[in-house]
Amino acid sequence: MSEVAVKPNNDLSKSVKAFLTKYSIYFILVLLVAILTFLSPAFLKPVNLINIVRQISLIAIVGFGVTMIIITTGIDLSSGSVIAVAGIVASKFAHPDTYPLAVALILGLGVGLLAGAINGFFVSIVKLPAFIATLGMMLSFRGVGYILSEGHPITNFTKEYDFIGSGYWLGLPLMIYILFGAAVLSYVILRHTKTGKCIYAIGGNQQAAVVSGINVKKNLMFVYSYAGMMSALAGIMLSSRLSSGQPTAGLTYEMDAISSAVIGGTSLSGGIGTIQGTLIGALIIGVLNNGMDLMHINAYYQQVVKGSIIVLAVILDKARNR
Amino acid sequence: MEEQYILEMVDISKSFPGVQALKGAGIKVRKGSVHALMGENGAGKSTLMKILGGLQPADSGKIILKGQEVSFSSPSESLKNKISMIHQELTSIPHMTVAENIYLGREPLAGKVFVKDSDQNARATELLQGLGIQIDPKIKMVRLSIAQMQLIEIAKAISYNSEIIIMDEPTSAITEREVEHLYTMIRNLTKKGVAVIYISHKLNEIFNIADEVTVMRDGEYVNTKKIEELTRQDIISMMVGRELTHMFPKVEVEIGEPVLEVKNLTRAGKFNNISFTLHKGEILGLAGLMGAGRTEVMESLFGLVPANSGEVLIKGKPVNIKSASDAKKNGLAFITEDRKLTGLFLPHSVKDNIIAASLDRFVVGGIFMNEKSVNGICEDQKKLLRIKTPTIEQKVKNLSGGNQQKVLLAKWLLTDADIIILDEPTRGIDVGAKSEIHALMGELVKTGKSVIMISSELPEILGMSDRIIVMHEGKLTGEVSRQDATQDVLMSFATGTI
Numbered sequence: 001m002s003e004v005a006v007k008p009n010n011d012l013s014k015s016v017k018a019f020l021t022k023y024s025i026y027f028i029l030v031l032l033v034a035i036l037t038f039l040s041p042a043f044l045k046p047v048n049l050i051n052i053v054r055q056i057s058l059i060a061i062v063g064f065g066v067t068m069i070i071i072t073t074g075i076d077l078s079s080g081s082v083i084a085v086a087g088i089v090a091s092k093f094a095h096p097d098t099y100p101l102a103v104a105l106i107l108g109l110g111v112g113l114l115a116g117a118i119n120g121f122f123v124s125i126v127k128l129p130a131f132i133a134t135l136g137m138m139l140s141f142r143g144v145g146y147i148l149s150e151g152h153p154i155t156n157f158t159k160e161y162d163f164i165g166s167g168y169w170l171g172l173p174l175m176i177y178i179l180f181g182a183a184v185l186s187y188v189i190l191r192h193t194k195t196g197k198c199i200y201a202i203g204g205n206q207q208a209a210v211v212s213g214i215n216v217k218k219n220l221m222f223v224y225s226y227a228g229m230m231s232a233l234a235g236i237m238l239s240s241r242l243s244s245g246q247p248t249a250g251l252t253y254e255m256d257a258i259s260s261a262v263i264g265g266t267s268l269s270g271g272i273g274t275i276q277g278t279l280i281g282a283l284i285i286g287v288l289n290n291g292m293d294l295m296h297i298n299a300y301y302q303q304v305v306k307g308s309i310i311v312l313a314v315i316l317d318k319a320r321n322r
Numbered sequence: 323m324e325e326q327y328i329l330e331m332v333d334i335s336k337s338f339p340g341v342q343a344l345k346g347a348g349i350k351v352r353k354g355s356v357h358a359l360m361g362e363n364g365a366g367k368s369t370l371m372k373i374l375g376g377l378q379p380a381d382s383g384k385i386i387l388k389g390q391e392v393s394f395s396s397p398s399e400s401l402k403n404k405i406s407m408i409h410q411e412l413t414s415i416p417h418m419t420v421a422e423n424i425y426l427g428r429e430p431l432a433g434k435v436f437v438k439d440s441d442q443n444a445r446a447t448e449l450l451q452g453l454g455i456q457i458d459p460k461i462k463m464v465r466l467s468i469a470q471m472q473l474i475e476i477a478k479a480i481s482y483n484s485e486i487i488i489m490d491e492p493t494s495a496i497t498e499r500e501v502e503h504l505y506t507m508i509r510n511l512t513k514k515g516v517a518v519i520y521i522s523h524k525l526n527e528i529f530n531i532a533d534e535v536t537v538m539r540d541g542e543y544v545n546t547k548k549i550e551e552l553t554r555q556d557i558i559s560m561m562v563g564r565e566l567t568h569m570f571p572k573v574e575v576e577i578g579e580p581v582l583e584v585k586n587l588t589r590a591g592k593f594n595n596i597s598f599t600l601h602k603g604e605i606l607g608l609a610g611l612m613g614a615g616r617t618e619v620m621e622s623l624f625g626l627v628p629a630n631s632g633e634v635l636i637k638g639k640p641v642n643i644k645s646a647s648d649a650k651k652n653g654l655a656f657i658t659e660d661r662k663l664t665g666l667f668l669p670h671s672v673k674d675n676i677i678a679a680s681l682d683r684f685v686v687g688g689i690f691m692n693e694k695s696v697n698g699i700c701e702d703q704k705k706l707l708r709i710k711t712p713t714i715e716q717k718v719k720n721l722s723g724g725n726q727q728k729v730l731l732a733k734w735l736l737t738d739a740d741i742i743i744l745d746e747p748t749r750g751i752d753v754g755a756k757s758e759i760h761a762l763m764g765e766l767v768k769t770g771k772s773v774i775m776i777s778s779e780l781p782e783i784l785g786m787s788d789r790i791i792v793m794h795e796g797k798l799t800g801e802v803s804r805q806d807a808t809q810d811v812l813m814s815f816a817t818g819t820i
């Protein structure tokens with residue numbers, strides 16, 4: 001019959017614990033940064049930090065769209081292939097003295113939008129499982145990439161097009177601004193618009209969304225199209241950064257994007273997830289990659305570490321959502 | 323005389339694969355009245371209302387709204403026509419806030435795009451205050467108890483300012499006190515001219531609140547009468563098509579030695595120092611209001627959520643139950659109150675659900691399922707509990723709410739547990755099946771098993787229990803024997819006024 005001893009600081013320790021679990025991924029990031037700073041003096045240099053953010057900008061941008069999809073209980077496996085095709089299409093219209101920059105951008109983004117809309121059609125109207133619909137898109141769009149490029153990288157760009165991936169403004173790479181813009185846009189959509197509420201509602205309880213008069217099909221179409229466009233944006237940035245549109249570009253990016261979302265607290269069973277979480281998730285992946293590179297850790301071991309971190313993050317997240 | 327009805331549904335038919343759910347069903351509802359829709363489990367009440375709510379199309383028939391023929395192909399159309407609905411199944415979104423849930427799909431917007439969260443919260447606060455519901459609209463739905471969620475769904479349906487509100491078993495998850503609260507809300511609505519279609523299996527409620535009653539049986543319209551012209555017996559015999567004599571068939575069983583002793587069980591913030599004893603052959607009633615902690619005690623007893631302190635003895639031996647499988651090994655069975663969340667596998671067949679907790683019993687040679695005995699036993703259970711389903715292969719999600727509850731009961735009755743915990747066992751179950759379940763409880767204790775029954779229906783507690791314990795705000799406030807128990811005594815224990 002042991003009575004529970006009531007500790008005077010019980011409430012305090014409880015709320016500290018609640019705080020820690022609520023922001024666990026932020027702490028993981030801070031912890032990683034601290035460890036890496038300690039192990040490698042080069043890590044905390046501004047150049048290196050900027051480099052990390054630029055490196056993760058692509059998977060984070062893809063991750064924002066993927067986050068929305070996962071919140072609706074879907075998945076997107078086609079991001080990597082869309083990156084390649086959008087990059088190739090934009091590249092084709094980015095040769096000097098041909099078209100203005102806008103044409104390349106609009107067509108590149110348009111291809112992504114189209115791919116996303118096709119995914120959305122199969123998921124919301126034909127009612128295929130998202131895994132299957134986007135797997136089909138992943139395979140066939142990779143093929144489209146090879147067809148359009150005839151298997152060769154497309155090079156020779158205008159200065160403006162090159163500027164997207166390698167330009168600087170006020171001392172920071174342009175890519176970081178684009179990342180920031182995409183993050184803010186996605187955050188506002190998800191957090192502050194009616195569409196955002198609908199996305200959470202569909203993932204939280206689709207039946208409830210239906211009986212509340214929400215147009216589930218329309219919102220799913222939006223989400224997949226938006227994600228397609230985000231992948232295309234990343235594809236344009238990547239082709240510019242590499243100075244070539246390549247049919248092999250963006251391989252396995254979909255996995256990094258999904259990992260960022262999941263590490264950042266997006267639940268694969270739907271209804272839960274945030275843009276800021278995905279951004280942090282991408283940063284965790286980026287910091288890990290960069291840190292391990294700096295420490296010259298063998299690439300095979302790097303994969304083991306990355307895999308373990310993802311599983312660990314999800315375990316933590318489970319504790320958080322209990 | 324046609325215009326006196328705000329809504330007429332005429333000759334509605336609807337079939338699903340293998341089931342004709344409605345054949346020529348109908349209802350005529352007057353403005354500003356409460357119209358009860360009654361019928362056994364599977365009679366087609368929810369289906370008829372889903373057609374009105376735009377969730378399912380009818381195969382044939384007419385809906386006439388204020389003299390105009392209409393048809394709804396989606397819930398939003400029906401909402402636009404000022405018809406809102408409280409669904410039999412809770413339809414809340416767990417990780418969104420109360421306010422977001424209430425205004426889902428019609429958020430206050432700035433510039434047609436941006437949701438004005440603070441406006442929305444303010445509106446929700448005003449709505450809930452106006453209805454006398456003390457729940458903070460900013461907290462997430464998961465934090466609420468089932469009963470609170472139910473209140474939110476009621477508030478949500480009212481917030482549409484509809485002319486017709488359909489309430490499909492709105493009281494299935496709330497207790498007497500909240501039911502009174504609901505009556506008040508309904509009376510305020512009808513005063514404003516709102517028509518309410520009220521589905522419930524609880525006859526008390528019908529006599530308290532309804533103006534008219536329409537009865538359905540097997541998908542067909544039976545009759546509509548003013549409540550004054552009806553007795554309980556009338557309604558029951560219209561529903562079941564036969565006489566039903568005794569409602570609480572209490573079987574006298576000799577009470578034996580203690581089988582379960584709970585001593586000073588405590589879980590911080592939920593319940594404190596709970597001690598009670600259950601004897602062989604006994605039905606122990608556990609009464610209390612919503613949020614009294616009754617379900618929580620049983621969850622800890624069953625190992626789902628650990629208690630902080632206390633002791634549990636089964637057949638005199640101390641046991642340490644840390645999980646549901648420990649509990650099962652110790653001869654406990656727990657039939658939960660929330661069948662969707664913790665009880666049933668909705669996409670699976672009736673058969674697979676029934677055998678889910680007693681798989682070992684059907685295994686031959688440690689590996690293979692004995693399909694023949696599975697089928698035989700499931701067919702027996704289907705007959706015994708009168709589960710209304712075309713075959714035992716039917717997916718549980720396609721059964722009517724009450725029949726789902728019966729499947730859940732069948733599942734646990736198959737386990738050879740000695741101590742059976744029933745949490746709201748007859749919620750959503752029609753009168754006929756209810757008395758069968760009660761009879762079944764009698765059979766169980768006759769064979770030497772013991773039952774703990776949580777129920778928010780006082781007549782059921784009074785009618786079935788050998789002994790009754792009452793909880794109030796996490797504490798045991800009273801214990802009464804069958805002879806001394808009355809509705810008043812239990813209520814005063816339950817509200818903590820003794």
Ligand SMILES: Nc1ncnc2c1ncn2[C@@H]1O[C@H](COP(=O)(O)OP(=O)(O)OP(=O)(O)O)[C@@H](O)[C@H]1O
Nearest residue numbers: 338343363364365366367368369720721722723724
């Ligand atoms: N989607 C569906 N697929 C197949 N059968 C269905 C479906 N929905 C309902 N039914 C069947 O239609 C019949 C009527 O069901 P309904 O839910 O309308 O009953 P109810 O009167 O509301 O019963 P309860 O009191 O148990 O809620 C039942 O036999 C049920 O199994």
Ligand SMILES: [Mg+2]
Nearest residue numbers: 368410722723
């Ligand atoms: Mg029903």
